[in-house]
């Protein structure tokens with residue numbers, strides 16, 4: 396399988412970091428193809444927590460890592476992450492980290508605009524991560540953005556930075572915000588350019604050569620399918636393509652290299668979302684929300700890695716998952732956090748779990764995808780989830796398990812419903828945060 400594509404099937408935070416780390420064992424290169432520091436991928440290796448926002452999750456394994464063409468890169472954040480890894484003794488030299496010359500650069504003024512614009516939307520705010528993602532992709536599309544390859548000529552780059560900050564300042568002033576110092580930022584960015592210049596490469600060529608040589612590239616998705624700019628619940632989406640199809644343009648790898656690829660959808664056993672936007676299966680029972688969210692600061696707790704916001708939680712939504720499977724072409728699903736959707740005490744919490752297996756619109760049950768109107772993803776409030784009530788499982792019945800046959804009947808039935816409705820088999824089940832906490836068939 397020369398290219399293995401790992402994408403989130405929901406609203407991000409499905410546990411892709413752990414899955415990438417796991418699959419990286421059989422990969423030669425790990426590459427990110429889109430998004431920026433809005434992502435937050437966590438891995439726990441030998442008890443050590445690694446959080447990355449930009450660097451691919453393969454780095455702790457010592458694999459070569461590519462930041463691909465489709466990314467928008469916050470240089471300050473990147474250098475911070477590199478310094479953190481270096482302090483842990485992990486090689487962060489240009490031998491292991493390659494940055495596409497075509498990737499775009501995020502400036503402080505992109506971040507200021509992101510925050511100011513979302514605030515100006517008032518009640519319609521998207522609740523962005525404030526990392527400058529939307530404004531940077533807008534500049535890319537309107538052809539005034541800055542690319543990594545510009546750093547190869549630091550003086551020219553510095554001038555371009557200053558021009559773009561001045562352009563952003565005009566809008567920041569209109570929005571009632573303080574202007575930023577264009578000269579100071581351009582001086583700083585010239586320094587960053589000097590630090591990063593050796594990392595900038597033709598990563599498309601590098602990846603295609605590795606694939607021709609027979610190597611396996613692991614393409615690490617960011618965010619999730621329901622946040623995709625085209626296929627997500629627009630406008631409550633991110634500004635990049637998050638689906639598997641984006642691998643070709645986001646890494647500069649032609650379709651011929653992808654013919655034998657394998658697409659892995661990462662699915663959380665329940666559902667979470669940060670920021671605004673419809674969430675039909677959202678749970679409002681405070682005790683249950685607290686239970687599923689976990690305790691802030693503890694491994695696996697449902698608080699944003701990037702913004703620290705508490706995540707909204709809800710029941711697994713299979714019609715949305717079936718749609719995600721179609722957009723991506725999943726070959727298999729890896730189910731995460733089966734241990735978190737498990738009963739841990741004598742209370743009635745999670746005695747039963749709910750599973751949304753269909754939607755009603757008014758009195759009509761929508762049973763085939765063709766019955767959903769074209770605007771359904773953005774008008775989810777008009778649809779009522781139809782739930783199956785299934786008997787739950789206890790944490791001690793799943794924690795420590797390694798083989799599918801050892802899982803309780805209740806969880807195996809839950810998994811069989813996923814296959815029945817999405818048509819995609821579940822190949823692995825994560826039952827804890829550690830690298831080894833994984834159940835295979």
Ligand code: IMP
Pocket residue numbers: 406407408433434435521522523524525526527528529617618619622631632633634669670671
């Ligand atoms: P942006 O990507 O910062 O523009 O944010 C747009 C929406 O996507 C907001 O609702 C964010 O909370 C959400 N979002 C962006 N990145 C992630 C992620 O990695 N995980 C979960 N939600 C995300």
